[in-house]
Amino acid sequence: MARLCASPRFVSRWRTDRSVLFSCLCLIVLASAAEAGLYTASDQIVLLSQRNVRSALVNSSAAMVVEFYASWCGHCVAFSPYYKKLARDIKEWKPAVNVAAIDCAEEGNNKVCSYDYEVRGYPTIKFFPAYSEADSTGRPYRDLRNLRHRIIDSLEAHKEPWPPACPPLEPISQAELDVFFETNNVQHLALIFEDVNSYVGREVTLDLLQFDNIAVRRVLKSDHSLVTKLGVTEFPSCYLHQPGGNFTRLRVNFEARAFYSYALQRLPGVVRSGNPPMVLTQIHTNSTEEPWRPFNRSRVYMADLESALHYSLRVEVAAFDVLEKDTLKALNKYVSVLAKYFPGRPMVMNLLKSLNSWLKNQTDNQISYEAFKQVLDNTAQVPHTALPEGVRWVGCQGSQPHFRRYPCGVWTLFHVLTVQANATGGSDHLEVLNAMRNYIRHFFGCRDCAEHFENMAREDLASVDSLQSAMTWLWFRHNRVNNRIAGALSEDPLFPKIQWPSPEMCPSCHTVSESGEHKWKKEQVLSFLLSYFSSSSILTDYLEDETQILEKQKEKHARQQEAAAARKHRERKAREALNSVTLPPSPSPAEEEEEEEEESPQDEAVAYEEEEGEEGAQAASEMEGKSSEPTSWVQTEMDLSRDRRQAPRFSRFAGMRFGKPEGNRGLPSIIGMRFREKRDDIVDLDSFVNQHFKDKALQLAASSRVKQRTLQTKVEQEPRPGFGLSMELDTALGMMGLQPVDVDLEGKGKRRQKRGLAGQYFRRETEMTHKGRWMSALSIGFSNLDISLCVVLYSLSAICLVLMYHFFKNRLKRRPVKIALA
Template sequence: MARRFGRATSRCEEIQTHPRKMATSAVWLCLCLLFPSVAEAGLYTASDQIVLLTQENVKSVLINSTAAMVVEFYASWCGHCIAFSPTYKELASDIKEWKPAVDLAAIDCADQENTALCKSYKVEGYPTIKFFHAYSKPDYEGLPFGDVSRNVQDLRHKILDNLETHGEPWPPACPPLEPTSQMEVDVFFETNDVKHLALIFEDATSYVGREVTLDLLQFEGIAVRRVLNTEESLVTTLGVTEFPSCYLYYPGGNFTRLRVDIEARTFYSYALQRLPGVVRSGKPPPVSTELLKNNTEDPWRPFDKFRVYMADLESTLHYSLRVELGTQSVFQGQALTSLKAYISVLAKYFPGRPIVTNLLKDLNSWLQKQTGDRISYEAFKEKLENDAQSPNSTLPDGVRWVGCQGSEPHFRRYPCGVWTLFHVLTVQANSKGSDPQEVLRAMRSYVHNFFGCRECAAHFENMAAESLEEVDSLPTAVLWLWSRHNVVNNRLAGALSEDPQFPKIQWPPPDMCSACHAVKVNREHMWNQTEVLKFLLTYFSSDRILTDYLESESQILEKQREKHASQQVVHIAERRAREALDFRKHPLETEPTVQEEEEEEKGGEVEEEEEGPQDETAAEEEEEDEEDGLAGDMVGRSSEPTPWAKPEMELGHGRRQARKRPSFVRMRRDPQEDIVDLDSFVNQHYKAKALQMASSTRVKRRSLQRKEEQEPGPVFGLGMELGAGLGMVGLEPMDAGFDLDFARPRKRLQKRDVAGQYFDREAELSHKGRLISVLSIGFSKVDISLCVFLYFLSSLCLLVMYLFFKNRLRRRRPKISLP
């Protein structure tokens, strides 16, 4: 077995006696002991775009496969394998577009279930990489790569070398990789139905042509062929002078050179994939803006791809806080901690409009004050919806996607908004924050606990677990999120969730930031991270966020007020319905019995039921009135409703609910009811006959004989057509058709005066409680205020006059001299 990694043996268990080698081995051993979970789960996951082989699926993957397979045999406890795993993951990401022809797999030989399998493929050391041809036989052991390089380009070139020596049968999905000729180009369009033929001119040692050919393997409408610099006829015909270079060839001999910033693989692949008519296999072609208007629920909104839109950020907040968090009934434990961290970074760094930032700060302040171990979403929503109606504080309701809109309702939108939101937050934290990982930890925790796509959450958690701890500065945090976003774009390229109008690319592309892209000495693509950071800080800057397509703040606040008003009406209706239902189930008071009425008429003491706290002074005055026989002068209340007071009806039975005894001390006053000077009113009008009759809609006359009721006299009501002043209120006989039967007569405790007139005891007890309502008829607040002011002014004048005459009389008092 060939040795790998210089002088180090391929078997991890064999340790050299050299001191430096022993130290290195000790370090790897410590790493293996510190990370047992990695050893148990293996070094790769499904999100790494690597096929994980096991005893159960190895035959279906390797034997008789239509694609060539590259397999890594490794041991999860091996230090060299752990060090090589990032390179293998990068290789899988780099050749993702080659998958129909070449795919990558890995198997953990440290797993006891796979030990015999690895032995059957003659694996003696780790890591070992083998190439399996398409349609391999069951006894085929694979072609080993030899020395395992940690350079992605070297591994990619070895794969191409093995493909070219593949032989028959050729992988059906793999295009021809050998150089083309003038003769083949002349008849190409006669046998192929494509719109573009890309010819890459290079020398014999270059791999660019073959790499670009496989990069375009998953795209329709284009074919790529490599032409060597020795093909003089084509070189002369097209006038090629630079190698490598790319030309687009069309029927009839027409051609044009493909313009790119750098003559390298990545730039060729990106430019060719963006040509008109070139689409990914199985994806519909991009549609025009006019057709997009019909494919989406909302009208298509033209936007600038070089700018961020506040409409996307506010739409993301709406969906996140009202929809995604709304799936949680209670926040507790890790979820509560995650919620507080999420709202905290939003309150600190969200560069929104004042009405939104005010709400986020209020919400964060309220959350940080919660000391309990759980918070219900209903309580959270109450603060989110600003039910307390704090001024200039609200979050617009609904979504309005602009830069994140998709060609179909199920494309982009919220996932795009989440990425955009956290890019903006990391850029804002770069200038305002102090903790490099504050935003990233909040994002990781939010995605882990609340993000609806659970598979996406698992992939993001894997990325964060691998490298988040390496972030040690604020600029590094911005670049970390950017790089992981590109990893996700690479993994989702070509997936069903990819929008054909907005394909997943490595962002920013060369046409957005040409300075962000560069090549190494070996013509391998590389990112200029200094330029990338400059671009990110500019692109996601708060100063460049566009406010197009937003509603004005005044419109949003007006909608919020209308929403609160409608909710208030609904709440009141629901509360009244609940109270009515509760009253039917649990009546507050019971009806007085016939026996109690008889005891009252005989002069016996009537025991009244408890009706809550009462005014002691009112109770004493009532007892004195009974003793003095003045009950006949009290104004009673009928069981009939008055025009200014709605009766409380028993639900379903049409009967009035028994009222509590009125109390001026603890009386519940209607918010619209006016407060007047009761003393002056009682002194002037308490015993007025007209007011007595007006305050009761029905007075029953009875004889001294028990249970004999006289014929009811005429019923009088207040003449509302008269003047607004109290003196203008008159009594008018009620219409003969006036319905007096809606309140059914019932027996009540009654009091009798000297004249033998019976008054409704319930009306008497409720008279004081209804007195304010009587006074409010025909009065406005200005009238009442004027009356109070005039009363006070007249009192003051009388006092002044009294003091004046008293002082004058004292001066004129004659002096009597003593004899």
């Protein structure tokens, strides 16, 4: 009936969970169905399903304790915390005993639970001994109280042969004790004297199952020979038996299982199976990249906290080029909590506050890490503001470079923040824990660790209702993590994972219940946390001096500026080189005027003569037409247009010279004279006329030269008299009111003129008749197009006048004469 009522709910939930997992991961693993139930892999419970249940239970070398439950069952939900606690409690009993669970509400598992293992109600706990057969349905536990003792009874009930993974649980005899060290290769033998109904000796024996160089045996109170020999009067009590025959009592705060197990695991030479004995001299010299720093294990070091800050902000957050949405929110909360509660040095606090202020002032929905890093590295050089770079682990250093360090630093950092929030009276009791949760979810590099922490937070973080409960919540979850990873490859042999604080650090934090179980004193634990993580208790040993840190920061900033300046210089040089290949920039009017002031007409003439002497021969050969191909008129026009674009702007009253690319100064002018540019806003008519005719003379000289080139043939034309240009220029200068410069334009029949049009040379050869000279004189300053237009306009005007004359003449003839009489 229960199954029928719950079946629709189950199918809906199963489909939802499956779709979520498929959309997120697109992977199906064996335990995916169980992950949707009451347990996860982080609970140290083997998750079974129809795919792996038989392989896990049939013919296994380890005994299995299995819970058959339904995820919709309210009693199963209430029982799940107890079952999780059992799995953590007997974690060290592996590989003798494993704890597993299967969700019978899953569609595929329902038949397995009902028919294969005859489960009729939930939850059902069954014990499967080692080497169970295929048809075994397990031994059900009717009473779910004190399951740990029920499991021990089931182990002892195993028939021969005894499973090799399970240690001997029967009491030791005098005969076995006499030859124990001859038959067992161990350094320590612990004898626990107890009553016949006590489970302490067997529990400690299983607790030490994963440790080498030690063995544990129980001695019953009824064994009078051993009790009398050692003079035992208290039960339970523990004695250490040495190979030499010596017996020493093990001193503990409470004669209970947890205290025995903790003390025995820390005896000299006792290490977890698979880990070699740790030699401190090797640690100090060979095992770490940095020198070993002696430290007090019962204190917190500021060097660890600053190292954790550096690694989180400069390494883990740096994995995101752009921070947006959830990652940006997580970073904001993390930095905000640091700025409020971190008990750092003044320069570090200044940096955190400026970083927090910068983040709060950002209005965009995303920021780049580069911009964040600029503030983090204090590139603005705010005085007395810095976060030391690099790590310097002290209390969190490990025996090997891959042990402890940053994970230890993160735990220590958040413990300190929760205590500081309580000390300063924070208003939000979940502020620090939520910041830690979001940081680990988005930034913590170990993704499996982040998933386990998220599972713990999702489980009962909402139950935190005060600042003090936030402290104890984090402490308790830290111990759960220590229990889960104890014995893993990440555990440092020199710093084994224990339930913290240890009895040596806080004896008053531990006690035992009436049943002899270990029990924490929450009030004493809270007092210990407040004292241990207090800002006044943090040691500042091994910290780098603030002056040196600030000096290094300045030097780094100076190097960055120099590198940036050098980079900009290289980029500018590259742009200049690219521009020089394309078009040189035109000089500004101010530069043009300055150049004209520096160069006098005499200097220009001298420079012209020097260049004429050096390049005259080459120019003469080019102008005489030694080239085998004629020059195209179109190409000439294109060259002329390009050179005009490249040339600097002409100053109308500055000599009327063609431009030349930068770097070539002292160019000859066409007329050989220069004038200052007229700066008055009032237009002088005479100056305007002179300017107009001067431009026209320049255009005539250039156009005639271009025209001469376009008419050039393969055979050089006969030289013409050179006096034509002289008369033409003289006439032009006379019209402009100027005096000509004495320039020898006559030679042996050929005279080359150098022009500054894009650095090219042109040859002026003119042959004009007497009539041509007069036409040139009459048309000085006008182009052929101008003259043609004038002739056409004059002709049209004359025709119009003639037509108007005849029109009015005829009109007057036709009008009748009217005589007016007085």
